[in-house]
Structure formats: structure tokens, C-alpha cells
Amino acid sequence: MMLVSGSSPSPPAPKASPSPLVAATPNQLVLGAPSNQKHHEHHLMSILGIGIAVTVAAIMMLIVLVVLICKKSRELEDSESMNKNSSKHFPICRPVHKFQEGTSSMFRKYSYKETKRGTYDFSTVIGRGGFGTVYKAQYTDGSMIAVKKMNRVSEQGEDEFCREIELLARLHHRHLVSLRGFCIKKRERFLMYEYMSNGSLKDHLHSPRKTPLSWETRIQIAIDVANALEYLHFYCDPPLCHRDIKSSNILLDENFVAKVADFGLAHASKGGSICLEPANTDIRGTPGYMDPEYVVTQELTDKSDVYSYGVLLLEMLTARRVVQDGVSLVESTQILLASESRLTELLDPHIKDSFDLDQLQTVVSIVRWCTQREGRARPSMKQVLQLLYESSDPMQSGFIQAVEDEDYEGGSDGRGRLSGVKIPRSGPLFHSGDGRYLASSSSTSRSYCSRSFLLETGSPRSPQNILSL
Structure with a gap:
């Protein structure tokens, strides 16, 4: 056997065979699936939530946009409607916004917000009328104002609003x-x-x-109202008829100075023009105060106000309702008005011990004259005022003497003029709204427009029992 010298290389080590792939068992697949599925579901929910949120936001923005567009359109329509109505019924009536440019610092446009705050959300009701509710308002500047909210009914409400501004903005008394x-x-x-x-x-x-009014206060109120009517009938251009004189439209200030309110029914007198509908379009007023001739003829004159004033005087004398059980106060008191011996039976029991008999006779005579069935038989407000002046005690003998001696020229305070008018000594002068600057708690001088001492020429014939001028 032969021996080979040297070392022979060792045979290469056999390569390790790759380990065979072991297939995942069903259990392992089941354990890995939930995590992937949960992640996928969470992703889908996020996308869905974002989509819903965007959709809702878009819908909300669309709704808000539509509401704003509708609101603006409605405001424009309302503005156009008001302008059309104003131009239709009031062709020469100034636009509302121009009133802010007037010379009077007392007149201005109030904001709705401050008005709502001043009336405590419209809870301070102090009166209700045919055309609206009246509230007491206190503004931040300390001013106290009566706010009349017009009834939101129809075209009529807007017409009344424009009419009242047109009239009141130029009436000063x-x-x-x-x-x-x-x-x-x-x-x-x-x-x-x-x-x-x-x-x-x-x-x-x-x-x-309420505390009953004294006799003197009632007479002063009667003259205050007469002065206002005289101004409307004779010193407005064109002359005006109030057409709704009644006790609820006579307001009293802290000194019981009377002022006439509510011009919603005012009309230009016959022959005048003030951008109002014709005076004979309809019958309007308050039962008991309405002129019976006006009801029949539908023709409005200043004598219709004179009739209402006569009823108002009678109401102040008696403190009775103007209509009771369907019968007017004028009708129910005819017997007493016609009897000189029974005049005291007319009086309010609260003043039966404090009245002046001569004044009572004069006032009853005025009532009879003012409430004549025919307008031409009634007096003018000038004549009514003269009767009241002559029926009362003189304010001041020195003043009477001065008037008799020379013409009275009013100064810069606007008291007016008494030119060529002699006050008879037998007819003493009464202190009224025009003369109260001498003997009253009110220091306000008379209106520059009112000349109550002048008598109307060509006056209607006085009925029997009326005091002679």
C-alpha cells in the first residue's frame, strides 16, 4: 500500500441545505388580521367624519347666505314700498331722513336699540290709542320721552306716520x-x-x-285747549282741523298746563292743501264727540272741532262719560242745560262747593252755543276765548289799565300784539294759557301765532241765552 507523502487537502464541508420554508399556520393568520382591519376602519371613519363636517359647514354657510339675501331683499322691498306709499299719498312730504337736517336740535332720529332700552323692552305702557300704544322712555342723557308705537296694520299705519310727522314737524305752539x-x-x-x-x-x-281737578284748573285747561284750536283754525297755513278733540287727547304737564295731542286724524280745512287725502273720504272720529252735521254731510270744517270742544267742556263740568248706555252726554243733559235754575245739577260733585256761578253760566252758554246742530250756528274759537276772558276775574288791574290806555306791543319773548283792542272795564280779563305768564306757575310765554283777543268779524248769530259780546 502506497503512502502518499504530504498532506492532502481535506474535502470541502458539505453546504448546509437551506431550511425549508415553514408555512404560517391558520392561527397565526388570524392573530395578524385584526390590527390591519382596525387601522383600515379607523382611516375610513376619519375620512367619513371629515366629509360630513365639511358638508354640514357648507350647508350652514349656504343657509346663512340665503337668510341674509332674503333679509336684505325684504328690507329693500319695504323701503321701496314705503317710498311708493309716501310718494303716492304725500307728494310734497319731505323724506324722513331729511328731518335730521332741521335747525331744531330738539328733533332727531332715535335708534331702535336705545328706544327698546329706554322703554325696558316696551314694558312701560302709559296709554293706548286708535293708532298705537304709548310708552314712557328714559334715555341715557336723562331725557324723558313719550314713545308712540304706530300699529303695524297696513298702508294706513304708514300713512298716519307720514301725516303726523309732516304736521307736527312744522306746528309750534x-x-x-x-x-x-x-x-x-x-x-x-x-x-x-x-x-x-x-x-x-x-x-x-x-x-x-286721581285727585279731582279744581274749578280754576278746569277753566284754565278749557282756555289752553281753545288757544290750541284757535291756532290750528286761524294761524296755520293752510288752516287745520284736528277732528279728534277729546279728553284722552288733552295731556297735562307738571303744572297742569294742557296740550293737545294726537294729530293722526288732522286734516286741512276746506280750501286748503297739505298732502292729505280729501277731507270727505270717510267718517272718522270718536263717538260722543263727533259733529252730527259732519256725520251726515261728510264735510269737515273748523266748526266740527268747535262741536267737539263743546262736548269736552260739558265733560269737564260734569265728569261724566260722553256716551253712557248708548246715549250721548249732550242729549242726556239737554234739560239741565236749558234750565238756568238747574245748572248746578250739572256739576261734578267734587266741585259743587268751589265753583264760580258767573263762570258756570258762561261755560254752560258756550256749551249750548258750540253744540248747535248746524255748524253755521256755532261760534268760532276766537269768540269762545273772548267769552271766557270776559267771564273771569282780572289778572292784574295795572295790566288791564295799560291795555286800555295804549296798544300792547309784544317784545322779543313772542307774546304777540294787542293792536287797537280795548278791554271793557265791565268785562274783566281771564288768565289763560295766553296770559299765564303773569299769574301762573308756568313761565312759558304765549305762542307768537296766537292772537286770542281779536274777534272774528261776521260771526254767526248767537243762540238765545248766550252772553252778549
Whole structure:
């Protein structure tokens, strides 16, 4: 055997065979699947949530946009409607916004927000009328205002609003309630008046909670109202008829100075023009105060106000309702009015011990004259005022003497003029709203427009029993 010298290389080690792949068991597949599935589901839910949120946001934005567009369109339509109505019924009526440019600093436009705050969300009701509700408002500047909210009913409400602004913005008299401003909110209309702290004459005549008015106060109120009517009938251009004189439209300030309110029914007198509908379009007013001739003829004259004033005087004398059990106060008191010996039976029991007999006779005579069935038989307000002046005690003998000696020229305070008018000694002068600057707690001088001492020429014939001028 042969021996091979040297070392022979060792044979290569056999390669390890790759280990065979072991297939995953079913159990292992089941354990790995939930994590992948949960991740996939979470991803889908996120996408779905984002999509829903975006869709909802888009829908909400679309809704808001539509609402804003509709709101703006409605406001534009309302504005156009108001302008059309105003131009249709009031062709020469100034646009509302121009009132802010007036010279009077007292007149302005109020915002709805401050009006709502001032009336405590419209909870301070102090009265209700045919054309709206009246609220007491206190503004941040400390001013006290009466806010009249016009009824939102129809075209009529807008017409009344424009009419009242047109009239009141140019009427200035110490016995007319002054307009302080206005407010417009969409379809709502507000008029701001000076606040009258003692409320209406009606409250003082018929409310048991009010202290009865004295005889002197009633006479002063009667003359205040007469002065206001005289101004409307004779010194407005064109002359105006109020057409709704009644106790609830007579307001009293802290000194019981009376002022006539509510010009929603006012009309130009026959022959005048003030961008109002014709005076004979319909019958409007308050039962008991309405002129019976006006009801029949539908023709409005200043004598219709004279009739209502006569009823108001009778109401102040008696403190009775103007209509009771379907019978008017004028009808129910005819027997007493016609009997000189029974005049005291007319009086309110609260003043039976404090009245002046001569004044009572004069006032009853005025009532009879003012409430004549035919308008031409009634007096003018000038004649009514003269009767009241002559029926009362003189304010001051020195003043009477001065008037008799020379013509009275009013100064810069706007008291007016008494030119060529002699006050008879037998007919003493009464202190009224025009003369109260001498003997009253009110220091306001008379209106520059009122000349109550002048008598109307060509006056209608006085009925029997009337005091002679």
C-alpha cells in the first residue's frame, strides 16, 4: 500500500441545505388580521367624519347666505314700498331722513336699540290709542320721552306716520304737544313726544285714583285747549282741523298746563292743501264727540272741532262719560242745560262747593252755543276765548289799565300784539294759557301765532241765552 507523502487537502464541508420554508399556520393568520382591519376602519371613519363636517359647514354657510339675501331683499322691498306709499299719498312730504337736517336740535332720529332700552323692552305702557300704544322712555342723557308705537296694520299705519310727522314737524305752539323725534325699525314706526307727567285729562276726570281737578284748573285747561284750536283754525297755513278733540287727547304737564295731542286724524280745512287725502273720504272720529252735521254731510270744517270742544267742556263740568248706555252726554243733559235754575245739577260733585256761578253760566252758554246742530250756528274759537276772558276775574288791574290806555306791543319773548283792542272795564280779563305768564306757575310765554283777543268779524248769530259780546 502506497503512502502518499504530504498532506492532502481535506474535502470541502458539505453546504448546509437551506431550511425549508415553514408555512404560517391558520392561527397565526388570524392573530395578524385584526390590527390591519382596525387601522383600515379607523382611516375610513376619519375620512367619513371629515366629509360630513365639511358638508354640514357648507350647508350652514349656504343657509346663512340665503337668510341674509332674503333679509336684505325684504328690507329693500319695504323701503321701496314705503317710498311708493309716501310718494303716492304725500307728494310734497319731505323724506324722513331729511328731518335730521332741521335747525331744531330738539328733533332727531332715535335708534331702535336705545328706544327698546329706554322703554325696558316696551314694558312701560302709559296709554293706548286708535293708532298705537304709548310708552314712557328714559334715555341715557336723562331725557324723558313719550314713545308712540304706530300699529303695524297696513298702508294706513304708514300713512298716519307720514301725516303726523309732516304736521307736527312744522306746528309750534305752547298748547300743542311737541314732537321730539322718530324711529323706524323695519315695518315698525315710532314717534317721540315730550313727556307729559300728569297724563291725560280723561284720567283726571274719570279715574278714582286721581285727585279731582279744581274749578280754576278746569277753566284754565278749557282756555289752553281753545288757544290750541284757535291756532290750528286761524294761524296755520293752510288752516287745520284736528277732528279728534277729546279728553284722552288733552295731556297735562307738571303744572297742569294742557296740550293737545294726537294729530293722526288732522286734516286741512276746506280750501286748503297739505298732502292729505280729501277731507270727505270717510267718517272718522270718536263717538260722543263727533259733529252730527259732519256725520251726515261728510264735510269737515273748523266748526266740527268747535262741536267737539263743546262736548269736552260739558265733560269737564260734569265728569261724566260722553256716551253712557248708548246715549250721548249732550242729549242726556239737554234739560239741565236749558234750565238756568238747574245748572248746578250739572256739576261734578267734587266741585259743587268751589265753583264760580258767573263762570258756570258762561261755560254752560258756550256749551249750548258750540253744540248747535248746524255748524253755521256755532261760534268760532276766537269768540269762545273772548267769552271766557270776559267771564273771569282780572289778572292784574295795572295790566288791564295799560291795555286800555295804549296798544300792547309784544317784545322779543313772542307774546304777540294787542293792536287797537280795548278791554271793557265791565268785562274783566281771564288768565289763560295766553296770559299765564303773569299769574301762573308756568313761565312759558304765549305762542307768537296766537292772537286770542281779536274777534272774528261776521260771526254767526248767537243762540238765545248766550252772553252778549
